Amino acid sequence: xxxxxQKTSEYSDEELLExxxxxxxxxxLLVKRYKEKFFYYLKRxxxxxxxxxxxxxxxxxIKIYKNLNNFDPKLKFSSWAYRIVHNEAIDEIRRQKRNNxxxxxxxxxxxxxxxxxxxxxIKLEKEKIKKVxxxxxxxxxxxxxxxxxxxxxxxxxxDILKKPIGTICTQIDRAKKQFKDKYQKYVK
Amino acid sequence: MLxxxxxxxxxKIEKERLKPLSHSFFxxxxxxxxxxxxxxxxxxxxxSSVMFxxxxxxxxDIYRFLGSSQTTFFLKAFPYFWxxxxxxxxxxxxxxTRKADGTYNYPFIYQSLAGIAIALTLAVIFFxxxxxxxxxxxxxxINIYRKTNYLRSSxxxxxxxxxxxxxxxxxxxxILKDFSEVEWILILPKNNFIGEELLIDNDKIKIIGxxxxxxxxxxxxxxxxxxxxxxxxHCAKMEGSCNNCSGGNSCNSENQCExxxxx
Numbered sequence: 001x002x003x004x005x006q007k008t009s010e011y012s013d014e015e016l017l018e019x020x021x022x023x024x025x026x027x028x029l030l031v032k033r034y035k036e037k038f039f040y041y042l043k044r045x046x047x048x049x050x051x052x053x054x055x056x057x058x059x060x061x062i063k064i065y066k067n068l069n070n071f072d073p074k075l076k077f078s079s080w081a082y083r084i085v086h087n088e089a090i091d092e093i094r095r096q097k098r099n100n101x102x103x104x105x106x107x108x109x110x111x112x113x114x115x116x117x118x119x120x121x122i123k124l125e126k127e128k129i130k131k132v133x134x135x136x137x138x139x140x141x142x143x144x145x146x147x148x149x150x151x152x153x154x155x156x157x158x159d160i161l162k163k164p165i166g167t168i169c170t171q172i173d174r175a176k177k178q179f180k181d182k183y184q185k186y187v188k
Numbered sequence: 189m190l191x192x193x194x195x196x197x198x199x200k201i202e203k204e205r206l207k208p209l210s211h212s213f214f215x216x217x218x219x220x221x222x223x224x225x226x227x228x229x230x231x232x233x234x235x236s237s238v239m240f241x242x243x244x245x246x247x248x249d250i251y252r253f254l255g256s257s258q259t260t261f262f263l264k265a266f267p268y269f270w271x272x273x274x275x276x277x278x279x280x281x282x283x284x285t286r287k288a289d290g291t292y293n294y295p296f297i298y299q300s301l302a303g304i305a306i307a308l309t310l311a312v313i314f315f316x317x318x319x320x321x322x323x324x325x326x327x328x329x330i331n332i333y334r335k336t337n338y339l340r341s342s343x344x345x346x347x348x349x350x351x352x353x354x355x356x357x358x359x360x361x362x363i364l365k366d367f368s369e370v371e372w373i374l375i376l377p378k379n380n381f382i383g384e385e386l387l388i389d390n391d392k393i394k395i396i397g398x399x400x401x402x403x404x405x406x407x408x409x410x411x412x413x414x415x416x417x418x419x420x421x422h423c424a425k426m427e428g429s430c431n432n433c434s435g436g437n438s439c440n441s442e443n444q445c446e447x448x449x450x451x
Contacts, residue, residue, distance in 0.1 A: 021208060024198050031194035039190055054190060061197050068208040072289065162292040 013077035021068055031061050034078075037150075038085050040110065045145045046089045047107030047134075056092050060085040079159035082152075086142070086160055093138070104134050109149070116148045120180045122187075132182045140175035147172055221288070228281035229303065233310025235273035237320035240311065242267040245419050246339045253349045253396070254342060265339040278303055325417045329392070334367065344368065349398050351408055352416070357389040364395065364408065372408045375400060383413030392416035 011019070013030065020027035035057060042053045063084050071080055096103060109129050117124045133141055146152045146160060154172075158165045200206070243266075251261035282303050285291045291299060314320045327333040334340045343352035344367055353366035355374075362374040374395065376384070386393055394414040400407035 024201055027201075028194040028198050031197055035190050035193050054193065057190070057193065058197055058200070062200065062206065065197075065201060066206060066209055067214075069211040070209070070214045158293070162287045164293055164295045166295055 014071075014073065017068060017071055017077055020065070024065075027065060030064075034081060035061075038082075040108075041082070041085065041145070041150055042089055043106065043108040044110065044149045045086075045142055046093055047104030048089075048092065049106055052092060052096075056088050057085070060088045063088065075159050076156065079156045082146075082150075082156075082160045083162070107133060109133075116144070116179075119148065120176060120183070122180065122183065124183065128183060128186045131186060132179055135182055136175070136178060139171065140178055143168070143171050143175050144179060218289075221284075225281050225285060228277045228284075229306050230310060232274050232277035232281065232303075232307040234314055234320065234323060235270045235277060236307055236311035237314035238324050239267045239270035239274065240315060241320045241324060241418055242270065242339065247342075247394070247414065250342055250350060250396075254345065255348075265342070267337075267339075269333070269337060274307070278307055321417055321419060328416070328418075331367070343394050346372070346399055346408060349396055349411075351395040351397065353392065355387060355389060355391055355393050357387070362387060364393070370406060372406045375407055375409045377410060381410065381412060383415070386413045386415055 011026075011029070013033070016026050016030045016033075020030060038057050038060065039053055042048050042056060046056075048056065060081075064081055067084070071077070093103065107130050109126050116129070133144070136144065142161065143157065146157045152160065154165050154168050157163075157168050161168070163171075246265065246267075248258075248262065248265070251258050254261065256264070282296075282300055285299055285303075286296060311320075314323075328337070328340050340352075343350045345351075346366070351364060351366060351372060353364045353372075356363045356365065362376060364372045364374055366372065376387075383393075393416055395408060395410055396412040396414070397408050397410045400409050
């Protein structure tokens, strides 16, 4: 089925998801739509090498495909999909730890303004941000990346990480504090 | 990077003939999940009710036979087994529901309080219905439970005046086979004694008394008999015969227990 001529960009994620149940061509559109977003998310959160990222994204989409009938329409598709990618990333990080592989080998920070400077009220440099992120606890790094690099709302982060919104708020505050404390050591 | 990833994925799906799992699969999975959580909460409730039963109706007075202080005896005989059961069952159920769909939105403290409330409600129901007593009595017949339960194993001390086992009545002779398979001839008092109604052939029973040192045979002089079941120490039976003592109600004073009053 040739979808190239159809106005597939008009379909919402949820509509594409429904259509994917009947035709995998629609699923490939979902993959196209999200693969880059997941690539940058994994680079920022897990710092995987490119080969590992491709494997993680592929495994995630296979999982998404197998679980199409488990999608909860109360959630946004992106939250649900990010959750699956996030969990695959955690599994890959654990696997790399078990095999004594270096963690976060290729961590990247987005070029665009991430408004973390404003939040922390300090001037931030890219290389120092990377160093601090590498030192942060995984639970704090994931929340900083989702909030300030991926620009996710609190509800979305709650759905991705499966934690109450109150916990997310608390963890964001703690993550910011820890980030700021560690960053200021580098400045000194 | 990631060029043609979508083609690779679709090829993999087609090559391996992957299909989305059916909707009913997820429905069944959710049902099984919540069934397991329910079972864990029921077990937590049951553990709570048995722990409460033992604390309320255990033979806490036998410390005086064992040469132990009341506090030491309580610390040794406390139902740790059931406390561990509560912690394990409740702990596992809360750990699993923490990230479950439908419950992850709620703060963990609310989930914990809800879990504890459900377990306690079930505990009250199990206690009132007598299920806790049935459970404890059933398990007390299992060696490993009895040996690890200090309150139960204390009754295997004939030299200290505490004996327990299965009663056999043979030609008007009362023989008790204890849990070490030793047979004791019971010497009953001439007058009525507490618990004499409990001397039923093939029933398990607890006896307070002393070894007859004047005899060459294994003879045990009976002073008091108690029900093998965990319950009122003064009633002959636990179920229904005493109006004040049904389903595990406390019955430890002369004024409350009808049968005790007649002694």
